[in-house]
Amino acid sequence: MADSTRPSDRRYGTRPTMKDVAARAGVGLKTVSRVVNGEPGVTADTERRVQEAIDSLGFRRNDSARVLRKGRTASIGLVLEDLADPFYGPLSRAVEEVARTHGALLINGSSAEDPDREQELALALCARRVDGLIVIPAGSDHRYLEPEIRAGIATVFVDRPAGGIRADTVLSDSFGGAREGVAHLIAHGHRRIGFLGDRPHIHTATERLRGYRAAMDDAGLPVDEAWVSLGPTDPGPVRAAVTAMLTGPAPVTALFAGNNRVTVTAVRVLAEHPAPVALVGFDDIELADLLGITVVAQDAAALGRTAAERLFRRLDGAEEPPARIELTPTLIPRGTGEIPPA
Amino acid sequence: MADSTRPSDRRYGTRPTMKDVAARAGVGLKTVSRVVNGEPGVTADTERRVQEAIDSLGFRRNDSARVLRKGRTASIGLVLEDLADPFYGPLSRAVEEVARTHGALLINGSSAEDPDREQELALALCARRVDGLIVIPAGSDHRYLEPEIRAGIATVFVDRPAGGIRADTVLSDSFGGAREGVAHLIAHGHRRIGFLGDRPHIHTATERLRGYRAAMDDAGLPVDEAWVSLGPTDPGPVRAAVTAMLTGPAPVTALFAGNNRVTVTAVRVLAEHPAPVALVGFDDIELADLLGITVVAQDAAALGRTAAERLFRRLDGAEEPPARIELTPTLIPRGTGEIPPA
Numbered sequence A, B: 001m002a003d004s005t006r007p008s009d010r011r012y013g014t015r016p017t018m019k020d021v022a023a024r025a026g027v028g029l030k031t032v033s034r035v036v037n038g039e040p041g042v043t044a045d046t047e048r049r050v051q052e053a054i055d056s057l058g059f060r061r062n063d064s065a066r067v068l069r070k071g072r073t074a075s076i077g078l079v080l081e082d083l084a085d086p087f088y089g090p091l092s093r094a095v096e097e098v099a100r101t102h103g104a105l106l107i108n109g110s111s112a113e114d115p116d117r118e119q120e121l122a123l124a125l126c127a128r129r130v131d132g133l134i135v136i137p138a139g140s141d142h143r144y145l146e147p148e149i150r151a152g153i154a155t156v157f158v159d160r161p162a163g164g165i166r167a168d169t170v171l172s173d174s175f176g177g178a179r180e181g182v183a184h185l186i187a188h189g190h191r192r193i194g195f196l197g198d199r200p201h202i203h204t205a206t207e208r209l210r211g212y213r214a215a216m217d218d219a220g221l222p223v224d225e226a227w228v229s230l231g232p233t234d235p236g237p238v239r240a241a242v243t244a245m246l247t248g249p250a251p252v253t254a255l256f257a258g259n260n261r262v263t264v265t266a267v268r269v270l271a272e273h274p275a276p277v278a279l280v281g282f283d284d285i286e287l288a289d290l291l292g293i294t295v296v297a298q299d300a301a302a303l304g305r306t307a308a309e310r311l312f313r314r315l316d317g318a319e320e321p322p323a324r325i326e327l328t329p330t331l332i333p334r335g336t337g338e339i340p341p342a
Helices: A018-025 A029-036 A046-059 A088-101 A115-127 A143-150 A175-189 A205-217 A235-247 A260-272 A300-315 B018-025 B029-037 B044-059 B087-102 B113-127 B145-149 B172-189 B202-218 B235-247 B260-272 B300-316
Strands: A075-079 A105-110 A134-135 A154-158 A168-172 A193-197 A226-231 A254-256 A278-282 A296-297 A324-327 A328-334 B075-080 B105-110 B131-136 B154-158 B168-172 B192-199 B228-230 B254-257 B276-284 B294-297 B324-327 B330-332
Touching: A018 A029, A018 A046, A018 A205, A029 A046, A075 A088, A075 A115, A088 A300, A105 B087, A105 B113, A105 B254, A115 A134, A115 A143, A115 B105, A134 A143, A143 A154, A154 A300, A154 B192, A168 A175, A168 A300, A168 B168, A175 A205, A175 A254, A175 A278, A175 A296, A175 A328, A175 B324, A193 A235, A193 A260, A205 A226, A226 A235, A235 A260, A254 A260, A260 A278, A260 B131, A278 B228, A296 B154, A300 A324, A324 B254, B018 B029, B018 B044, B029 B044, B075 B087, B075 B113, B087 B105, B087 B300, B105 B113, B113 B131, B113 B145, B131 B145, B131 B300, B154 B300, B168 B172, B168 B300, B172 B202, B172 B254, B172 B276, B172 B294, B192 B202, B192 B235, B192 B260, B202 B228, B228 B235, B235 B260, B254 B260, B260 B276, B300 B324
Parallel strands: A075 A105, A075 A134, A134 A154, A154 A168, A168 A324, A193 A226, A193 A254, A254 A278, A278 A296, B075 B105, B075 B131, B131 B154, B154 B168, B168 B324, B192 B228, B192 B254, B254 B276, B276 B294
Antiparallel strands: A105 B105, A296 A328, B294 B330
């Protein structure tokens, strides 16, 4: 069997199987199964040979839909970025629902947007024997996960891409969504449009900024750099940025808010502003319909569901090259995005 | 040393210490430390005696602020009820922040409001060697955690009380908060007030209903049972319940919504209703300030922080009887709660 001669340093998605172990050890499949499950009926010598084959191939028993060892439930880990960001609530719940249909538990943790903590948490979950991992990256280098992936821990990245490794990735089209949202404001007559985004090391922030610039460029509109602000999404800095854009020498007549945290603060500031200012926000927000806030909505649940389904296909043995799946966000006009320039 | 003679079946909060192990084994503290940390310099016989003492006392090394074993980070588990409920976002983040200051990781999971899943998850986290556990209960019987607590896993319940065991519990005063909210509506002239709550097996739902009845009773007002609805908090059933209360033979002029999920749907239904109806909701909601929604706000972050601090005090060796800590919610008048009867 050709499989049994593969090096233990395999590429992603070609995890060794029990069949590989049996071939390498020169025993039957049932014998491997007995060793893996700790059942009797195997001589010490055979057990040693099987164990050597397991070690050299990097085999790891990993059938997600069943209880893996006596009393142990299959589990997958999810590394979030911020536990308090409502965007991750439906995403997490969707992952959990898929895990549940596969008889697996979901264990979460948060990096709190700290790359070191992301690594610490992801490795802690691996050490606690999760069968697969879904990561919303805080950092940009994920080579630390290579040994885990080689050891058979299926890994899918969601919301932001992985860095330095090839892996399944599920994203929203941040560039296209922002471009559409800004084009919507331009179509309603705006020429001076502000962009408020998250910190510049965050992939979605720079992609959305790129979408903003593309839409302005598409319409032949110049961008005054005073209209662009990337930074922390806490209320204080966002409030200051909005105020500066509304009161500068070339005040904006419309704002594009780069995520839900920014939109919430922008809505508050605009509610106090004497003149109407148009607003489109990336991400939907609870009660935004009642407040008439126009948004480019990501489907957070679909992101989570897609990532989890991809993960379980890997765990169920699918052998295909890593894919990048991009979901298209939806522009929802509700009022604020259709306000004409003052 | 009297401690060394305690039975292994100890009560909560009196975990055996290394000193207990040393006394029981008749060795010095340093020897116990060597055995626990796998350091050299201990004879096989001594190691065996120490191990026996550890086993008989149920000792478990459990110093939260340090790395416990080589390469293993201290961790605590949090069993949530619903990953998508925004109430748990700030609660989880507050727990995480306290864990972080103690050098520990937080691992979450959700029961999805299913008592069996709560048990499965809590025990899975214990099996994955969390040092402590914070539980938002879905079930009403937590005796399954007794062996874990005896084995040294500190456990704190939050948001809802534990059932069948004595344990630290951190709650909001649901009864008092609802009573104050309903009294506020009565003070604004309402006599026919509806109560919309979560399913009746949920502790906070029945406590808030009790607060509603107490406020009505305080004011000498009768309660028509057509004004009371407990059930699932999905939009469909809540919408039906609100509509029934507004169109029945004795229509209500005000509503008290028992939690944030219910309030969101009630706000939507009332926005379509021709006549103004007063509303007070339990739990604050993002953007409720801009929509002028009067709420009885729980401090979700304070609940999480208080529970986590309690947990780490236990992990740091505090030996005190289990306590029930009740935080007082705050009435925030913003408009909907001050609408007079039609």
